[in-house]
Amino acid sequence: MLLRHTPKELRKRSALTVNPAKTCQPVGALYAALGVHRCLPHSHGSQGCCAYHRSMLTRHTKEPVMAATSSFTEGASVFGGMANLTQAIENIFALYDPDVVAVHTTCLSEVIGDDIPQIVRNAADAGKIPEGRTVIHANTPSFVGSHITGFANMTRALVEYFAEPGAAPTKRINVIPGFVEPSDMAELKRLAAEMGVEILLFPDTSGVLAAPMTGRHEFYPEGGVRVEDLRTVGGSLATLALGAWASAPAAEALEKKAQVSFEVLDTPIGLLATDRFVDALRRIGGVEATVSVTRERGRLVDLLADMSQYFYGKKVALVGDPDPVIALTEFCLTLDMKPVHVVTGTPGKRFEERVRGLLEEAGVEGNVAQASDMFHFHQLIKNEPVDLIIGNTYCKYIARDERTPLVRHGFPVLDRVGHQFFPTVGYRGAMRLAEKILDAFLDRADRETDETAFELVL
């Protein structure tokens, strides 16, 4: 057994986290900053954090992940990080020539209490920031929230730094995608284009973290939201914030700053959440749902109906970030599966309320936990076994011990490829998810059914 010390018996813990189902703010902030064209993320603290964040994002995306650090040593932790950040800014512009440097803090610089805007102002006054370049920042203390909070904070910083209150009105809709894969971001843009709705997606890591091999490393790949475009978000028709945790704070900030109204929607994973997203684009964009999108939807429903016998009644355990997990719970219910354990590491009571609401409506009894961890998640599975686990790569230890199929989803996925290229949002994404879930069930059946009952056609 890999997790041989995890007992079935649940015991309350109030101080110890074992096998977390979340990580720290900066990695989310770094990921969000990569979604801006020609932006270099910068970690203000000791260099270990940045090394860890880059490593994790690289393992997840199999792509270069560029970010700099203030490389604090003991001196900086005593006297503050001003000298380090100033020097970093100078070196970054000399070596890497970014349009934007996006500084996020770490636990250390938060505890020290460095005033980033002040340091940046001083650097600007000293002529260390070239004309037309911007250094932005977000406070991302990891003793608050999770990597999702960090993503939300950096996305909000994009609004705070770039959105112009008096921007000329446009026919655009702002879409904030939340902490989803580059492929998901590309799919959201495709879906909107398919409907003839002009959207501005930010941040946008598609095209940044799925760069082609050309024989040259492009330090700043093609993709990412342009700063010029960010300046205009205040003139958009409305903002769609996909995910209450990852995206709502930026939408709220934009409403405050430029009176752009917003709607918070679920991450469009699964049939119903995608319906709501499409419908919102239709309503706000003032268009008809196009034949092509309606057909996409129809194809999805066709698949789900034809294969419904394999989903019906299957028990599922879900773990991951609140926004996608809420949507996944709903999708599982659409498929008549039973999400009996639904867990997130990110804190937020609303998660429990929302998931419980979904379960109650469907008449499913399940365990729901926020601010929890994978140790607890595993114990829940030991007490009530499931047919399927959906979660990140760390779940494979549980899946193997409990001999339960696993569909990898969320952050991080370290041991498979595909998430970089094939989305799980939208109707097409739902098809892919349904295919993965089916594969998990049917591969198991092919492996384990006895020879007499072995079937050619399924």
Place this chain on the structure above:
Amino acid sequence: MATETLRPEDAKRALTEAYPTKAARKRAKQIVVNAPPDAEGFRPPILSNTRTTPGVITQRGCSYAGCKGVILGPVRDILTITHGPVGCGFYSWLTRRNQTRPPSEDAPNYMPYALMTDMQENDIVFGGEKKLRKAIREAYEIFRPKAIAIAATCPVGLIGDDIHAVARDMKEELGINVFAFSCEGYKGVSQSAGHHIANNGIFEHVVGTRDEPPGGKFRINLLGEYNIGGDAFEIERILELCGITLVSTFSGNASYDQFARAHTADLNAVMCHRSINYMAEMTEEKYGIPWIKVNFIGAEATAKSLRKIAQYFGDPDLVERVEQVTADEMSRVRAVIDEVRPRTEGKTAMLFVGGSRAHHYQELFREIGMRTVAAGYEFGHRDDYEGRKVLPFIKIDADSRNIEELDVEPDPERYRPRKPPEELEALRAQGLDLGEYEGLMADMEEGSLVIDDITHYETERLIELYRPDVFCAGIKEKYVIQKHGIPMKQLHNYDYHGPYAGFRGAVRFYREIDRMASTRIWRHVTPPWAQDPRPETLRQAS
């Protein structure tokens, strides 16, 4: 090829010219063109173990990573609790590929677990000691370990939590060994500080607490071998074939009890000089165990290391057995070298990684006829480059002074010189380099580039200038290099492959490099139409 015409001095200039003046001056001291030793045997000095310049994009990590990740990470039955916010503990969870073999199905193995206090704002404001105590109790209730280690992350030192006091109290309360490491990430300038802190802690709190030696006539400790991808298993296999008993490994496939009786060994064999030389020195002073530098990366190097161990013990049977094992294994190794070499001969490699691998792996490349044109460490010190003879001349700066140096004295009961001084002298006279390490430069060609703490900027320039056939570094560099169309080998985690140590590992590595240098996909980076961008129809039209 570009390398033939490029002067290393020019390459050096190209690497540093974009830096602002201050940074350029510093980098110039960290980039050295290798030269033969001077009359007194000294190589050109290289600035190292020095602060990374902010903003350059470095490979380096932190002291916590060196302590909790590198040294404590591979130990299966010390339950480590990270005291800090969630991230540090999360990232160091199962990401280093340390393998371990618990003796039975129900023997403890905590490696798939990441334990932490996940400090919240309240703990930061009002102090986290209370939460830490509670977390230790909760952990004890679940795991019932024989030892608990506490690893501090950056904020802990700053808010003033006394983790050592907590450890003392909990040791008393629970009746098991509990000890703490002040390995906050801002200590020192790299992972290296964390190695030192970890060595100190294990030495103080664990080594010497169990006196009964294991059986065996020739007992050694293997220091600085972390069982990435199963390396330690291969070394264990070879030592067993030779009849050498491994008392403990620091810390691949290690257990608490091995550490506890490490002082019963008669020789310390040091693999990674950088990370563990402290332990070698301290155990020599306190217990009288001499040490030698070994290297089990490379077949010839493995053979040489075994011979050194045999020479130390001076037993004719052992000497003979080592020769037999070596001859036997080498015949298999040579067959593969002969097979691979026609494809690898004359190719070039670059290695920028760690604190010993950038040196050790050159040996493997050499064995298949490949040249290392540039190399350097991520967190090495001058002695790892220039050899230990520079030790007296290394200036101790503020960052190093902050790392505690233990005052070690001979143990009144357990100090036992393993050999009389005359015998050690005689061994030295016969060429056994007791307590010596020559460093990386000694094994590199004249005119090759030695670069400490290479930056991302320099990495890209270097690739453009030299276009090596294989580049070795870590995960953060991996896909940058490959975007350039150059195959990249990770030497921290072996790209989920290995083991590469010992004889069988060498064979696996030769085949791996052969695979990398001949993988077809690299030939298809350029699309066919890029050579002929004007289609037929257009050409006709014009």
